[in-house]
Amino acid sequence: MSRLRSLLAGHWVALLCVVLVAVLGPVVPGFSSSANLRNVFSSLLPLLAVAVGQTLVLITGGIDLSVTAVVALASVLGARVMTADGGLLAGSPLAVPAAVALMLVIGLLVGTANGLSVSRLRMPPFLATLAVMTFVSGFAIWLTRSANIAGLPEGFRLLGAGSLGPAPAALLVVGPLALGVHLLLTRTVLGRWLFAVGGNARTARVSGVPVERVVLFAYVACAVCAAVASILYTARLETGSPVLGQRILLDVIGAVVIGGTSLFGGRGSVLGTVYGALFITLLDNGLNLMGLSSFAVLMVKGAVILAAALVDATRERLERGR
Amino acid sequence: MTRLVTRWPALGLLVLVMAGFSLGSPRFLEVPNLVNIAVQSASLGILATGMTFVLLTAGIDLSVGSLMFVSAALAGKLVVGGGSLPAAFAVVVVAGLIGGALNGIAVTRLGIKPFVVTLSTLYIGRGFALWLTETRALNLPDSLLTVGSARLAGIPVPVVAVALVLVGAHLTLERTAFGRHLYAVGADPEAARRAGLPVRRLILSAYALCGLLAALGGAVAVAQLGAVSPTFGRDREFAAISAAVLGGVSLFGGRGSVLPGVLLGALLMQTVENGLVIVNADPYLYPMVLAAVIFVAVLLDSHVRGTHP
């Protein structure tokens, strides 16, 4: 039942996306052009990577505010390794693989810190990850003394800009990632455990679910997803930046929640998150193309998220009433 | 003392932090600096008090910083246009109440989760205020600064304001039916409903109060600044939530206190920022030090009070 409901929620948002396209298409010049749809797609992918990770954490009933800091720290450290401007491995053929590996390891480490704080030290996720976010992003800025790092190797930049046939290279990263998490949630023991922990951690524990490890996994996976997004963002900008992703948190959580994942845990799906991220990206893109002033963009975005949540709440209430 | 510290980990940390800074600079423990800390904590203390009302109902208000900005912008426009300070103050109060009440209505009547509601109003409010101010800074007349830096019986006005708010909120929460009902609603809304409490109205009032205090906290800040810039209030919600939680307020509702809880939380955060300037720390260290203090405080708190659900 619960899964059916979240599935409905996901499809409902897909419908919303279609409506958005139908409304904006004729009004906004260039909106339905293939170039623009490619833009939407390439903006969607890194956001989706972060959002998919966040979905895992929200399903366990937690929240991870530190994803933005992971994006930033991974970006500068990865760039440090491979930049032609005095990077550790500048010019080496190993530079790109080593940098990518390091970026993923950053995700692993920060995720472990989050996960242990929540599972082992029993800190409330909101504050634990808020503190980690503040620390890690401060650390990233301190490391670079505010400077951005350019001179990234061509091979790395291709991850952001390259394409294979019609598909952007990033799709080859995010597609399998999303599919993997989807299969994880729907087909594996670990997936069921994630839902169980979010549904009722006490019951899960009594039932032999290794609750602490499951929670730890969710935070680690979430941070690694953020690191993947960091790779894409960094490649796309051809720059390692200590403030990369500083402002994406609200988009990420907005996307996941619009996609029908519960903030209280136990409910959510990757498909829903895909739709949610698509919706946010389309909205952003459409508002951008309209060239509205920045305050109008803020207001419209806020109002649309609220309206989406309202429709979702109403729909759910109707379903419950039945 | 030991008992006090185990009961209020923020107090122990505050003592530690103060001891550390006083070693770093002899000026830190001088009375004028302690007064500075009190003045600088005023706005945050008021915001965190408002946040406490909402957190007690197991809600959250992410729009606090945005509401600060909206009410300050409205009142600022009025003053710049020649309105009087009392009129501007009335605007602040009304704008805060209305903004908070709108959050409350969305939460209680529309059935949307507080996180999503206030996330949306965060965007909407900021957009609205930027539109109002044409994204320019509003420079307010000196008369406002005079109020902000005045002293009543030797006590700076912002400190008087925060003291009134803290004591008022404390009495409201501990000694009135409304306050006790908020605790009941936060811990178990279903049982509170069965007991005949007007649950929706209580939650709505909590958000309205939070909005009011956000606006007041903004006013206290503006009275000290003399200006409202487009970044006014940005990210203050996180500071307010942190201060409240450092003071022992639970994010899961029904637990926490304004005195000494929120007071300690706000003082701790502001003391760290103050001390770092006094000892002339590397600017890059600020966020890391503050994050570490918050982390330790929350860690201690969750161990003293048992685990979160």
Added chain:
Amino acid sequence: MRKHAARGILAATAFAVVSCSAPAPEDPGAGTIGVAFETLQTEFWVAAIDAIRSELDARGMTMLEAIADGDANKQLEQVRGFIARGVDGIILVPRDGKSVIPMVRAANDAGVPIVLFNRPPDPSSARSVAVVADNLAIARATGEFLCEQARASGERKKAAILVGDLGDQNAIHRRDGFGEAMAGCEDAVEVVSRIPTEWNQEKALAGVTNALQAHPDLGLIFTSSDFMLPSIVSALRTAGKYHEAGEEGHVILGGFDGDVTAWRMLADGYLDATGVQDVFFESEASVQALEDLRRGAEVPPVILDEGFVIHSGNMEEVQGRMWGARVAQRATRGGRGGA
């Protein structure tokens, strides 16, 4: 760092001479211009976008605006959006010189002329015109002027600097420029306090108050942006140290931007100097450069806004180029609030 910038300008010049004539000529009159700003959080940027808007209006062009709110990725998306929308030109305030390169390249690929406003790109093969003020140099000049004031006072001053958001390149350049000036001024000034503000007035106020507590004899304050001047004034007033230049106990004040508050404080004698970027020149030059590019004319890759330091000594002659002064006078004439 600065060497890089210089090299970049050279390289870009070379490229530009070869390539800036590429776009196909068309009717340069009407058209749609995408204007993407990294932020609007200080008044300087608002003044700039307003100036660009009126400049475009005057030429009958339509303006689309986009604010990235400090997020370079969002800005990349916005630029791509403009291109998809089919704009005739882009004016861009990049977050920094490095992350802007893919944006410029995207515009190049689409044949859309692009002008970088206020911040130069790092060296690359991407082609753009940059209308820039050298934040570092102007801040250094301001710092040097403040240094002279301190020397003239005859005592060694303790100084504080309000640093902007550490993630913002302008903030860093201004900090570094001031730092360079102070490095050559150790006889007269000792920097005792560096206050991070995250471009937040409240933090600035608390920071200055605290610095005054730590160093009651603070004699010089430099802010990385004029919009934080009210915070300094408030802190000084509360401490009883807000005095006009020449009065006993005057704290030497310097700023950057040249906004309305700075102009008033200069006029009243409280502010010693502020570094000014010529917003009107930059706006006009940017729009003109776009038109030239569209027409196929040659445009140098870097158009420099020299900027200047305004102080009581030169106020009469240069205030006409100080945007804060113009905004303030217009506001007074039009009777409009907001200043």
Added chain:
Amino acid sequence: MIPSDRPRGAPLLEARGIGKSFGGAPVLEGVSFSLEAGRVLGLVGENGAGKSTLMNVLGGVVAPDAGRMTLGREDYRPRTPAEASSRGIAFIHQELNLHSNLSIAENLFLARLPRRRFTPFLDRGWLASRTGEILAAVGLEVSPWTPVSELAAGERQLVEIARALAADARVVILDEPTTSLGSAEIARLFALLARLKGEGRGLIYISHSLGDVLSQADDVLVLRDGAVVASGLAESFDEPSLIRHMVGRTLATVFPPRSRRRPGDPVLEVRALTRPGAFRDVSFTVRRGEVLGLSGLMGAGRTEVVRAIFGLDRIESGEVRVRGEPLTPPSPREAVARGLALVTEDRRDDGLLLEASVADNLALAALGAHARRGLIDGPGLARALAAQAGQVRLETAGGFARAAATLSGGNQQKVVLGKWLLTRPSVVLLDEPTRGIDVGAKQQVYQLVSDLADAGTAVLLVCSEIEELLGLADRILVMRQGAVVAELPPEDFDQERILAAALGGVARPEEERE
């Protein structure tokens, strides 16, 4: 206060022809009864018989479609719980309704906290003295400002009753008031009920414990499928007749026949298990095919021992062995891996994922067995679930996709049992497995326990209903104050002896129960 000289026989609360349907399905049909002042009406019925809906109608939670009610002499048609309580109806719920973060005084007067005149502030003096009086009346000697979180379960139940007194309720409805109480506390509760009766209040007593109903009630009302199937003076019923009315058929024997089981090798060995403050030096062995009963009063440490064996709570010293091998590290995960299963006493918080589907709940503990390298074998799992549901006789309309929260208590318990049996456990720990479930479901649980033992499973059964232990266990241990004080072989099974051991030779206040 209600004048106690109100003439007997005048109905205090009267309902005539109450009907209610949900989505076209009738839940209550033509229910009528009357409650007289100073009397106790016992209400029994299987889960789903309509008791809770009837109570919700009385409590103003749902409005009836048909019929009318009078309270005193006035029309009674409550629209909200608050209105019901202001008219003098008080509920004492199965799940406690107290706010544990508030003090006793605040709980008693929550919706009517008094103000000091001309101020917005609470009149704490009045609150304290009034609460003190009421607490004295219910025999609870603690400060009115004690947070409820610091009270034991039995004390909380007394606070619930104190709350009814504070509201000066004319009608007090008790819904399974004894489920969380030990025998001594039950005795105290019953004494209090007698007092309430004496004051002229009307009581409605709802319970699955038919013995309690028969001993406490003056009149009895039996509901089945939403209609009254029997009513009359309590004396005219006995347990078998009540059960007959409730289930609509005669249950030949309540407990499954004890087959000739031969306990085999020791499977679960507990050696000198100790945790100061909870239990000390507890040792016992459960063998293959044996049902070991664990008896004792509330707070004797039974639940604590069971949870510690399963690795849920800390052990200070001692050890647990499964098939001769020590169970280390003690964790639920390890316990499950070694073939242990635990049905906890708290179904909602420890047993179920309420929002998740029946299927997800059933599968939770046995996922590993139906997966290869972490990948779930969907069809295989579905087959196993269907088979398991059959074994525990789980019948749910709407199939396995329903949320567990929507099931009746009995079906929820079957889901929990099914979840564990799916792991093919060799040791099953059952903590109050029949609490709060209806007679039919109880019967099925008994059968399951018996079947398990027959199939060679070792069963440790914690149960407060001594009859159930007597009917199911092969051997009974009695705990008192954290220690095992008696072990009884079947030939010594005797209710009196067990109680005496549980109480530790103190004079039994238990007579009223019989």
